[in-house]
Amino acid sequence: MNPHRRQVRENLLLALDTLRSHKFRAFLTILGVLIGTATVIGVASIFKGLDQQVVDVAEAFGTRTLFIFKWDPGIKFNLSREEWMRKPLTFDDMTAIGENCPSIETVSAETFRWGPAVSAKYKGQEMLDTVFRGCTPSHFGNIGCELKDGRLFNEIDNMHRRDVVVIGADVVTRFFEGEDPVGKVISIDGRNFEVIGTMAKRKQILGDTGSDRILMTPYLTFKKIYPQAKENFITAVALPGKLSQATDEVRSLLRRRRNVKYSDPDNFNIATAESMITQFRDIMGTIVLVTTVISSIGLLVGGIGVMNIMLVSVTERTREIGVRKAIGARRSDITWQFLLEAMTLTGAGGILGIIFGCTLSFLIRALVPQLPSTVPSWSIVAGFVVAVSIGLFFGMWPAMKASRLDPIVALHHE
């Protein structure tokens, strides 16, 4: 069945010639495939953009960092009773991890209070949706926070429980427009703090998840103000290449410290950048699938259009088929002729659809900055391949029909 290369070229030229002779019809047929491909690529690019954001955020935290908390970091609505009853991780857990786990380089802890955000004030301006937390000095490095101005607090600030604060990028823009924030005094929950440093803007998912509205004070300062703050979020950085080993060490240490019975599951959670990405992909998996299926329906409709037009084309050119058969064309030649014609049609539609889809994705990125949609490279290849295979699939039947024509009957046809 495999035709000679010259025959392929000849068939291709023949196909292009047909397209040229029926410009408008070819354009309409292509249009269906074009719209279908463009929709699929547009939708895929949105998900790719979202995925890229999650990967960026997770990797900004550091690929060697373990995040240890009493709950899973993922989105979950119904916590079980066991989960609700879990006791918080403690500062001592953090010290123990630092001392007893040989694969761990540094550890740090962040402490916070449940309940609504505290308000921050500066020169008559007020911010209600702040994220006020305390952390040990090494925490900034562990979560991949970059300093922009001033300095981070150090162990001495922590030991002296000094009222100093390092502020996030959004706090800077809200309070210190055209002003140097370092050295200024802001009031947080009715207490005065000196701003000693600012953080660079962090990568976030879908615009705003609060990591730029942060007000970070030394761990012990926070404890001084809110002695009842019990929750701890611990991060531990593993030595290079020892991530899984470090996870095991931390896990067995915490199980011992938290008296988890041999047969019981962990009553805490250790997450890594990788596990967070996997979790996100698990959640998104079905959504992506459903959306992709729905958007491929356009392609299906376009494919049906191709099949229809190919059938018409076969009927119209019955005589031509008869002539070709009479002068020695084999079945396979006729089949390939029509298959290639259909594939050329849909392939052209696919290419145009890819261009259109890329434009669409570019427009989305320009209009909705929170959602940096990017066209995934595989979708360009997939778009083209799928478009061509649609031609192959939906062209198959008309082509077979054409090839099975009896040359005598076909020549008879007026």
Place this chain on the structure above:
Amino acid sequence: MAEVAQTQAFLLRRKTGRQRLFGAWITAREAFWIALEALRSHKLRSILTLLGVVIATTTLISVMSVVNGMNLYIADKIANLGANTFILHQWQWAQGYESWLKARRRNKPIRIEEFEFLKVNLPNYKNIGADAWIWGESDAKYGGKTLYEVGLSGRTPNMIDIGQEKVESGRYFTESDYQHSAMVCFIGRDLVDEFFPSIDPIDKEISVRGANFRVIGVASRIGTTFGESQDKFVHIPLTTLQKLFVARPQLAVSVQAYDPQQMLVLEDEVRALMRARRHVPYQEDDTFGINASDTLMSAWDRLTGSIFAVTIGIVAVFMVVGGIVIMNIMLASVTERTHEIGIRKSLGARRRDILMQFIIEASVMAATGGAIGVLLSFIISWIVDMVFTSSVPTNAVVIGVILSTAVGLFFGIYPASKAARLDPIEALRTEA
């Protein structure tokens, strides 16, 4: 074909007034039958063309149904505050995190005095009740069994007429229970299932938060919302709640009107009374929130409206693809039938007749596809409803059929006008 020609020759002679209208009707009817005939003679091609419209319509209506189903679910389970009822609370619900933070700090909670004040001063309401929730862990115990985290709330006796709960057996508490801070409770189905699977719960004593309450009534099952059971509650008289747990509870006051119009009037009345009582200056915002189901629904719309609109928009594009298929096939059909058009023209068919013939053919094709699509989407919606939620909106049926017909009309215009403009001599010369 001869009949067609006869009809047209007949029509040529009639041109005035109502008869002209009648003539147009005849043409249309004629064209309709020709269209059906054309569909029948090219069965396969018609099926394929229909298939495009069918798939497009099915997808469109199915997506609309899921969206509609989700909206209905929210309206029924979340935004349903009771018939003609609105709730006065410390803040306006579902207004976003920041405004909640502001309202939470600025607004004072609604207190018993304010409830009593409204009860006396509000004119012409059907019912006014109040409830207060106890937050935190309320575990219910009976006969060695424990049910964790039941919703414990104190209510006025008339809340049974306002809220969603219905008495299944026993009774709700009365004015007398309320006045005497009686140690009685009204429980949800989940407690009955847990504690009294085979015995009558009435007059048994259960313990909630360490206090013993006599069960006086059971509510009929409400069901779940997002998988969360709504039947895990214990109602006690508001006064009992004050006596045992909180002396000055924070209330949600439910006001029920006789009809939706009056509800709007009552909302304004409550707003005026509360502002006056709280001495809110003229230019200031309310220091309380008035929540009705429409404000909750509009919050939901704000949250999801644009996403839904975009999804429906994307799916509607498929209709265009379906339309393009029709246009393409009609063009091919015109080319094939050039000879027939030539004959019809030479026998006196006017441009209008030919135009009508092909436009109606395209529309009939699209409308059939649309109708099949509507039927299919009913089946899909029925299946989706079993695992998720979906409800075909009545207007979607109309939209489906009208939209597909319109698509057929629109995409039929170009091929039809092409056919109508054919020169009869040229057309006749074309080989059939």
